[in-house]
Amino acid sequence: xxxxxxxxxxxxxxxxxxxxxxxxxxxxxxAPAGDVTRSWRTPAEATNTTVSAYFSCANWGKQSVVLxxxxxxxxxxxxxxxxxxDIVLTSYKPGDAEKLxxxxxxxxxxxxxxxxGHLTGYGPAAPRAGYDAVLQAEAGFMHLNAAGPATEPQKxxxxxxxxxxxxxxxxxxxxxxxxxxxxxxxxxxxxxxxDSALASLANQAATFLVTGHDPQPLGSGHPSxxxxxxxxxxxxxxxxxxxxxxxxxxxxxxxxLARPAWATETRFATNPARxxxxxxxxxxxxxxxxxxxxxxxxxxxxxxxxxxxxxxxVGEALSHESAQNMLLPPTTEFPHAGLRxxxxxxxxxxxxxxLSAPPxxxxx
Numbered sequence: 001x002x003x004x005x006x007x008x009x010x011x012x013x014x015x016x017x018x019x020x021x022x023x024x025x026x027x028x029x030x031a032p033a034g035d036v037t038r039s040w041r042t043p044a045e046a047t048n049t050t051v052s053a054y055f056s057c058a059n060w061g062k063q064s065v066v067l068x069x070x071x072x073x074x075x076x077x078x079x080x081x082x083x084x085x086d087i088v089l090t091s092y093k094p095g096d097a098e099k100l101x102x103x104x105x106x107x108x109x110x111x112x113x114x115x116x117g118h119l120t121g122y123g124p125a126a127p128r129a130g131y132d133a134v135l136q137a138e139a140g141f142m143h144l145n146a147a148g149p150a151t152e153p154q155k156x157x158x159x160x161x162x163x164x165x166x167x168x169x170x171x172x173x174x175x176x177x178x179x180x181x182x183x184x185x186x187x188x189x190x191x192x193x194x195d196s197a198l199a200s201l202a203n204q205a206a207t208f209l210v211t212g213h214d215p216q217p218l219g220s221g222h223p224s225x226x227x228x229x230x231x232x233x234x235x236x237x238x239x240x241x242x243x244x245x246x247x248x249x250x251x252x253x254x255x256x257l258a259r260p261a262w263a264t265e266t267r268f269a270t271n272p273a274r275x276x277x278x279x280x281x282x283x284x285x286x287x288x289x290x291x292x293x294x295x296x297x298x299x300x301x302x303x304x305x306x307x308x309x310x311x312x313x314v315g316e317a318l319s320h321e322s323a324q325n326m327l328l329p330p331t332t333e334f335p336h337a338g339l340r341x342x343x344x345x346x347x348x349x350x351x352x353x354x355l356s357a358p359p360x361x362x363x364x
Contacts, residue, residue, distance in 0.1 A: 001025065004081050005062065006102060007091035008035045010132075010159050011119050011193070013058035014166040014341055015089055015173070020061030021342040021352045024086075028064045029078060034361040035059075050361040051334060060328055060338045061355035066363060069100040082107045082114065087173060091119040093129050104188045114186040115176045117169050123192045130193040132159035139197035144204060146217035153217075165196035221282075226274040227253075231311055232286055238294025242285075243307035247271060252304040256297065257288050325351075333357040 001024040005016040013028070013035070020026040028035075040054040041047065051059075068074040079101070082088060088107060090097055097103040097118070104116040121130015133155055136142050141160070142153035172189035180186060198205070204215045207223065215223060220241070222228035227242045227250075234240060244250050247263075247270055254263040262268050262284065267277040274281055289297065294310070301308040317323060318339075328338035334357035345351060 001086045002084055003027070003087045003089065004078075004085040005029060005089045006078070007089045007119060009037055009091065009162070010058055011162040011166040011169070012089045012091040012117075013037075014163065015117065015169050016062060017058050017060050018166075018170055018341045019087065020355060021340060023349075023352065026062040027081065028059065028062045028359065029069075029081075030064055030066050030361065032066055032068055032363070034066070038361060051358045056334065056336070056338060056358040058341075059358040061352075062359055063356075064359035064362065066361070069102060075101045078102055079107075079110055082110050085111060085114060086177075087115045087117060089117045089119075089169075094120060094124050094127050108186055108188075112186055113180060113184065115173055115180065116186070116188050117173050118188065118190045119165055119169060120190070120192045122194050124190055132162045132193070135161040135193045135197050139194065140201060140204070141197065144215060144217050147219045149216050151217070161193050161197045164200050165191050165193045168196045168199070221278070224275060225271060226278045226281060227285055230282055230285075232289040234289050234294025234297060235291055236293045236295060238298070239311040240289070240294050240298055241309055241311060243309075245271075245307070249306045250274070252306045253301065256300045256304065256306070257285075257292070259284075259288060329354050331357040333360075 001019065003016060003019045003024045003026045005012065005026055005028045007013060007016070008030070016026045016028065034050060035055060037055045037058075038050050038052055041049070041052045045052060067077055069078060082102075088102075090102065092100070092102075098106075104118065107116060108114050118124070120126070121135070122128050136145075136155050137153065139161070142155055145154045145156055146152060147154070169189065169191045172191060176187040176189050203224070207213065207215050218229075220229040220231060225243075225245050227244050229241060229243065231239055231241050242253065244253055250268070250271075251260075251263040254260050262281075266273065268274050268281055298308055298310060312320070318327070326340050326343065328340055330336055330338075331354070338355070338358075342351075
């Protein structure tokens with residue numbers, strides 16, 4: 001399979017790396033200035049590198065070519081490549097692809113079997129550019145992510161809407177691939193950041209649609225399950241989170257904490273009661289967990305099948321034994337590990353053992 005990536009930044013390139021991990025040949029077409037994320041460096045990175053940490057998060061396993069699509073030779077070369085492509089990935093604002101001669105109608109005329117994935121901010125009819133942080137604000141995520149009703153809305157620390165849109169585009173393209181096997185015809189697959197964000201509001205959206213009540217921020221707490229999501233700090237400094245979704249699990253938690261009477265109290269015996277008495281229960285749990293060893297508590301809860309976990313840093317999470325299978329090995333060209341985008345496994349194909357390094361920017 002040959003994938004031609006005309007997209008930039010995060011959502012489209014994530015889809016490109018996804019197909020690279022599954023064995024596709026992926027060619028990234030960049031403007032003379034390169035993908036803008038090449039310059040998005042943290043202070044800890046070398047200032048002369050064209051492969052920033054940000055760029056590397058979505059560009060393993062690809063080759064790169066610089067083409068200026070504002071020129072006739074640049075467009076001609078893309079058209080030549082499209083003739084043998086299975087998938088084209090784009091993230092142009094509505095109207096821009098037409099100006100550059102790389103819109104679906106133009107490319108499908110060159111290759112009727114082509115699958116054309118188009119990412120936009122607000123849909124193909126809206127000229128407004130889409131930016132993850134803005135979509136987090138407009139789709140309700142920042143409001144819900146605040147520490148509480150009286151605190152400021154908070155953006156999530158990854159470009160979550162971009163990643164959700166990337167997943168939607170993967171699903172659409174995989175469906176289109178299946179359809180093409182049956183019909184022989186290509187397809188246009190359009191995904192907007194806004195629709196992807198709204199589709200991911202899940203139970204929070206359903207709460208509003210069913211009850212008419214606008215969900216309010218609860219920090220990391222859950223609106224309909226308690227204790228679920230709140231962070232507690234134990235006597236040994238371990239920060240931990242409980243995800244108690246069943247009464248039996250709550251009974252086991254109380255037993256481990258040597259407070260079995262809590263599980264039979266009218267205020268806490270059932271989940272609806274615990275939700276109604278959230279504040280009282282969390283105060284009790286906070287005080288009791290502060291008296292015990294967090295490491296020992298987590299170990300005992302695991303033995304009793306009570307969902308709980310320590311709050312880890314990113315470094316701790318990636319260094320943990322359970323994360324090693326998700327890391328791509330360093331290469332000679334790029335001596336740093338990478339993170340896989342493919343998290344599923346199958347007995348019908350092997351996991352890619354390694355990928356080529358994120359490509360440097362080669363000026364023509």
